[in-house]
Amino acid sequence: xxxLVAIVEDEPAIxxxxxxxxxxxxxxxxxxxxxxxxxxxxxxxLPDLAVIDISLEDEPEGGFELCRQLRALSxxxxxxxxxxxxxxxxxxxxxxxxxxDFLTKDLSLAHLIxxxxxxxxxxxxxxxxxxxxEIVRRGALTLDAERMQAQWDGRVVLLSLTExxxxxxLARHPGHVRNRQQLMDAANVVLDDNxxxxxxxxxxxxxxxxxxxxxxxxxxxxxGYRWVE
Amino acid sequence: MSLRLKLLLLGLATLVxxxxxxxxAREMESALREGEENSLQAVSQTIAASLQxxxxxxxxxxxxxxxxxxxxxDETSGHAFLQSGPYDLKPLALTAAPLxxxxxxxxPHDPSAWAYFARDDRHRFGILTGVYERMLYVLLEVxxxxxxxxxxxxxxxxxxxxxxxxWLGFQDSQGEERxxxxxxxxxxxxxxxxxxxxxxxxxxAPLEPRIRGAWQPMSHGYRIELRAPLSMLGNGFGVxxxxxxxxxxxxxxxxxxxxxxxxxxxRLIVAAPELxxxxxxxxxxxxxxxxxxxxxxxxxxxxxxxxxxxxxxETPILARLYRRFVDRPGTRALLESSxxxxxxxxxxxxxxxxxxxxxxxxxxLRDHALMRMLNFSLSTSAVxxxxxxxxxxxxxxxxxxxxxxxxxxLTRSGLVTSFPETDSRDELGDxxxxxxxxxxxxxxxxxxxxxxxxxxxxxxRTPLTIVRSSLDNLESEQVPPSAxxxxxxxxxxxxxxxAILIAMGAATRVEEAIGGAExxxxxxxxVLESAVAAYRGAFPERTFRAELPTEPVAVRGAPDLIVQMxxxxxxxxxxxSPAGALISVxxxxxxxAALIEVDNPGPALxxxxxxxxxxxxxxxxxxxxxxxxxxxxxxxxxxxxEFHGGEATALNLPDGSGVRFVVRLAR
Numbered sequence: 001x002x003x004l005v006a007i008v009e010d011e012p013a014i015x016x017x018x019x020x021x022x023x024x025x026x027x028x029x030x031x032x033x034x035x036x037x038x039x040x041x042x043x044x045x046l047p048d049l050a051v052i053d054i055s056l057e058d059e060p061e062g063g064f065e066l067c068r069q070l071r072a073l074s075x076x077x078x079x080x081x082x083x084x085x086x087x088x089x090x091x092x093x094x095x096x097x098x099x100x101d102f103l104t105k106d107l108s109l110a111h112l113i114x115x116x117x118x119x120x121x122x123x124x125x126x127x128x129x130x131x132x133x134e135i136v137r138r139g140a141l142t143l144d145a146e147r148m149q150a151q152w153d154g155r156v157v158l159l160s161l162t163e164x165x166x167x168x169x170l171a172r173h174p175g176h177v178r179n180r181q182q183l184m185d186a187a188n189v190v191l192d193d194n195x196x197x198x199x200x201x202x203x204x205x206x207x208x209x210x211x212x213x214x215x216x217x218x219x220x221x222x223x224g225y226r227w228v229e
Numbered sequence: 230m231s232l233r234l235k236l237l238l239l240g241l242a243t244l245v246x247x248x249x250x251x252x253x254a255r256e257m258e259s260a261l262r263e264g265e266e267n268s269l270q271a272v273s274q275t276i277a278a279s280l281q282x283x284x285x286x287x288x289x290x291x292x293x294x295x296x297x298x299x300x301x302x303d304e305t306s307g308h309a310f311l312q313s314g315p316y317d318l319k320p321l322a323l324t325a326a327p328l329x330x331x332x333x334x335x336x337p338h339d340p341s342a343w344a345y346f347a348r349d350d351r352h353r354f355g356i357l358t359g360v361y362e363r364m365l366y367v368l369l370e371v372x373x374x375x376x377x378x379x380x381x382x383x384x385x386x387x388x389x390x391x392x393x394x395x396w397l398g399f400q401d402s403q404g405e406e407r408x409x410x411x412x413x414x415x416x417x418x419x420x421x422x423x424x425x426x427x428x429x430x431x432x433x434a435p436l437e438p439r440i441r442g443a444w445q446p447m448s449h450g451y452r453i454e455l456r457a458p459l460s461m462l463g464n465g466f467g468v469x470x471x472x473x474x475x476x477x478x479x480x481x482x483x484x485x486x487x488x489x490x491x492x493x494x495x496r497l498i499v500a501a502p503e504l505x506x507x508x509x510x511x512x513x514x515x516x517x518x519x520x521x522x523x524x525x526x527x528x529x530x531x532x533x534x535x536x537x538x539x540x541x542x543e544t545p546i547l548a549r550l551y552r553r554f555v556d557r558p559g560t561r562a563l564l565e566s567s568x569x570x571x572x573x574x575x576x577x578x579x580x581x582x583x584x585x586x587x588x589x590x591x592x593x594l595r596d597h598a599l600m601r602m603l604n605f606s607l608s609t610s611a612v613x614x615x616x617x618x619x620x621x622x623x624x625x626x627x628x629x630x631x632x633x634x635x636x637x638x639l640t641r642s643g644l645v646t647s648f649p650e651t652d653s654r655d656e657l658g659d660x661x662x663x664x665x666x667x668x669x670x671x672x673x674x675x676x677x678x679x680x681x682x683x684x685x686x687x688x689x690r691t692p693l694t695i696v697r698s699s700l701d702n703l704e705s706e707q708v709p710p711s712a713x714x715x716x717x718x719x720x721x722x723x724x725x726x727x728a729i730l731i732a733m734g735a736a737t738r739v740e741e742a743i744g745g746a747e748x749x750x751x752x753x754x755x756v757l758e759s760a761v762a763a764y765r766g767a768f769p770e771r772t773f774r775a776e777l778p779t780e781p782v783a784v785r786g787a788p789d790l791i792v793q794m795x796x797x798x799x800x801x802x803x804x805x806s807p808a809g810a811l812i813s814v815x816x817x818x819x820x821x822a823a824l825i826e827v828d829n830p831g832p833a834l835x836x837x838x839x840x841x842x843x844x845x846x847x848x849x850x851x852x853x854x855x856x857x858x859x860x861x862x863x864x865x866x867x868x869x870x871e872f873h874g875g876e877a878t879a880l881n882l883p884d885g886s887g888v889r890f891v892v893r894l895a896r
Contacts, residue, residue, distance in 0.1 A: 011691055011694075011695070013695040013698075013699070014694050017699055020702045021702055024702075084687055084690040084691050084694070105690055105691070106727050106730070108701055109697070109701030109702065194739065194742050197742065198742070198745075220763075221755070221757075221788060222761070222795070223759065223762075223763045223766075
């Protein structure tokens, strides 16, 4: 049975293009132009994954509201925010609402599909708790690439998909400097420097909320970042 | 010319006030002088009228008896004293009594006043007469090759002892002829003697003590100086010299007396002593009165010119200073006026009255007024100039405040909330309000421009996403190989569009990053070191040199932002320098700040560029470039520098070889 991807996007051309891309990948796609349509459909049947635009028709922040309602319906449903807005504040509030990733629309379709695939892999992995995945251990850090889950000293650190991939790229080769481009490639995103910086900042903060002494992600000024054990 | 100087010059224009005052003072002076002259003329005419017909005073002519019938006008004789005979003597009006010492040095030096009488070459004498108060003074210089004194200790009537003698003959006040003679036995004082015939025919020569003098020898003769009271003397007067070559010898007699009976031949034309006292009653300080004959000889004078006029003592220094500016040369002369004195019938001029007045009287009046006026107007000018200067300074201060505010308002990115002078109610306040409004509009405009990039990026992103996602889908379709190239070009174009979008939003993202940045204390050295190392790898066509201090340099701020700022500076340095150029990154310290300097060789900055380099959406790139530029790079540098409590500046290197960017970071 095909997985059902719901796309909530008020711009018909983008909506149809994404739908075509996901269909080609073998997903079942439902598209909605506004929050009311989407919610009435979700009440009847939950999709397996939702890609939501933040501004929907006459609601500039309708995507956030939809995300909140959808999270209320299902805690595990992967949600990806896709927006033309790239403001830091939007990203923070989106992720705080429980979205799994926050992407800007300059992301290519291929990248988007790669993320969706990854999220489905994670859902699958989480459903098979007994099967150990590819585990990376670096000191206190444990990365489960299958479940896309990070642990520090055995405590789970909730990372968005992009953040996880950045940590993964850094921790796989400790001591090696990863420049921004490498991190973007690893995270399947196209971001500018400031966004990378704020991602890294968020990663540090998340780890520090678990361990205030966390200091493993080091900035190499002018070059990039590296993982220090 | 500064405003201060202009207003100062304007203030100096009030000096017209004292200048006008001086002009007025001159006018006043000439008016005063004219008035004084008129009144002086009136005075002189009045006095002259009071002297009309007073020949008794002027010439000691006996007044006609009151009861005498009106004498028919005697056309021939007329006023006899007006015609002078050859033997007439006209005494000078002396200003001081000569000392009777036989010397002429205390007499006025007036060759024309001398009268000379001669018998021949060897026998002649000169006579000078003068009147002072009630005395007649006579100076007699007799030429005599053999001056001879009387034999001493002998009877003056003994003819055998006679030396040179001088006879004075005169009519007394009753018209009787009288004679005295002067005989000296030695140089020195001499007293006249008169010859009296006693009851029995015997003669004696008693002294006449009222006529005294001194006898002194001189070269080729002798000099006799004597005086006689005018009261003794009538109209006739004469001198006869008996010149003897030996004692008792027959004399050579010559002079203005008849030699047989010693009666007078000439007259003494002299004013009555009362004339002087008559004139004195008109005297005032600073005035001089003089009565003279129609021919110009002074008969009598009363002089109080030197006396103070009572309008104050010596003029103060200030007044004298003022006078130097006001007086025209030659104006400070005496006032003179004259009036003729007529005879009783108002037909003949018998004399001339001259009245002289010192200029002091009106000049002091004028000085008094002038000084007060000049003091007043000069202090007015000084106050006006001072006030104007102060006003100008105040105005300049306000203007410079306004200028500073307008300059700093432009460089600040935030809204200009407090603009000076906007509360003033004058025109400057209007200007300030105008400025404030203008700047606020400018600010709205620039902030609109600043957000425009972000808004535009947002608006373009949706259609761009349509294009890109369509291209993504198209690649999965069966595209003939011939169309692949177009697909690829369309993709490249959309990638470039995307790059442009990212660049357009850069400043907004930096502002957001700054808004969310945390300040931490960190060492600048490793940040710069590693950044420069990174640039060496990123820009292999440039050489980088880091000039860093050895000690750690702690600053508070965000190292990420510092690196971003450095990125922009290096981008800029690379863009504007030729391949192979040496780019220096220097860290210097001064008392308050750490200075990051980036030098690059390349074209110098034009003067108009320097102030605007760090503004948003401003750029001065000449040639086209493959990368999109929105004039945000250096604006980001400025934002980050200001976040660190510093500033960014650009200057040309002293040798003109390139440009230096300096970022100050507060320590």
